Amino acid sequence: MNTYYKKFIKRSEEISFDLNHRKTIQFNMSKYDAAVACGMSRYADIEKAKEHIAAKKRKALQNFDETLLTFEKNAQKNGIHVHWALDTKEALEQIGKIIDEKQAKKIVKMKSMTSEEVEMNEFLEHKKIEVVETDLGEFIVQVAGEKPYHIVTPAMHKSKKDVNELFHRLYDMDENSTAEEMTEFVRQLLRKKFTEADIGITGANFIIADIGGIGTVENEGNGIMSASFPKTHIVLAGIEKVIPSMHDLGTFWPTLAVHGTGQAVTVYNTIYTGARKNGEDFGPEEMHIILLDNKRTELLAEEFQSDSLACIRCGACLNACPVYRNIGGYTYESTYSGPIGSVLAPFYQGFDISGHLSYACTICGKCTEVCPEKIDLHMLLLHNRQKDVEELGNKGFFAFFMTIYQFFSLHSSFFGIGMAKIKNFFAQTFAKNGFGKKRSLPEFKEPFRKQFEKRKKS
Secondary structure, eight states, X not given: OOHHHHHHHHHHHHHHTOXXXXXXXXXXXXXHHHHHHHHHTTOSOHHHHHHHHHHHHHHHHHTHHHHHHHHHHHHHHTTOEEEXXXXXXXXXXXXXXXXXXXXXXXXXXXXXXXXXXXXXHHHHHHTTOEEEEOSHHXXXXXXXXXOOSSSSXXXXXXXXXHHHHHHHHHHOOOTTOOHHHHHHHHHHHHHHHHHHOSEEEEOOSEEETTTTEEEEEESSSHHHHHHHSXXXXXXXXXXGGEESOGGGHHHHHHHHHHHHXXXXXXXXEEEEOSSOXXXXXXXXXXXXXXXXXXXXXXXXXXXTGXXXXXXXXXXXXXXXXXXXXXXXXXXXXXXXXXXXXHHHHHHHHOHHXXXXXXXXXXXXOHHHHHOTTOOOHHHXXXXXXXXXXXXXXXXXXXXXXXXXXXXXXXXXXXXXXXXXXXXXXXXXXXXXXXXXXXXXXXXXOSOHHHHHHHHHHO
């Protein structure tokens, strides 16, 4: 049992029995559930829409190298500077180089989980650069000194009262301010940041190969302003975001929206195909796209788990997962949490660090049921467990005990008469908390085979 696993178990127990946290999450999740149910009712056949985007994404993954090179060629035709980053180090080095060339001091950012993955804010702050998150939820967790709690709703764990107290402490706002008043305060604060920024950084929901552009979705307009007000626009995108054609967005955008927030379509759906062109009065002077691998191609080589790269980050699996709804986003200690995070994290962070997340699942299958990309998430978690056991199998201590277990399991006669006391001794000694501290391990009594023989005779 490694340190990461022990910490996960301890944190899970703490947060599961935090009644305030539970109340906040259940309230916020209930709003999501109602909105999504309403959104789904607009579809004549939601399964057909899911099948369409699932097929398009698998096509892109099957022709990964070709599709990405098509994008690069078309993006360069549009005047976009395309950079390739093998890992976090290379991505941050390239961003740092652009910042140094522009002598930038102020940066505004659109919400981006990929930037969280490479810990971009920490990198920029280390360079003494002012970086401001412009999504309202992301702004809240940034000023609170926290990380996003959820891949779609960063501040899902905070109630209105929590935000009231935070803004009162930081900005001396009235503790009884309404949600509208707090939103307007942030809006005015950010307007000034947009006009002063030297560089705007965004992510990409979609990398569109045939037009050499990127597509983003948002509800506040902060992404558009982050990309268009500053003179330089930098995009950091994971290479798995690539799709073949702009025409596919007609299904991708609404299907993502309905699974993410229940909307028919998000408020702002934007395609960026380069910097300001001749004759245009507005927009950045330069656009850079950094295509991040960061072990994605290694994951692509996996027979089963490679399918997780089809994820469009709608967050539906997190909202459906009974484990996530009880232990919360921070317990995972991974950029991506919930079922999809439990599949991805061991590959991105290493099985020695995050392998235990694959066991944080009841295999109820709800995540697979709601996934718009038809990813068999609960089955991929089982494949992760198998991989984890195979890696552990190379370690002497684990292999020794598994050999003993295998022997007894294949010789059922050892589970017969006279073994109950021995089994209870080993169970109470080595697996006392097998079902957790809140439940007791039942005692072994009469073997099933003996019970069956008695019932058969009677």
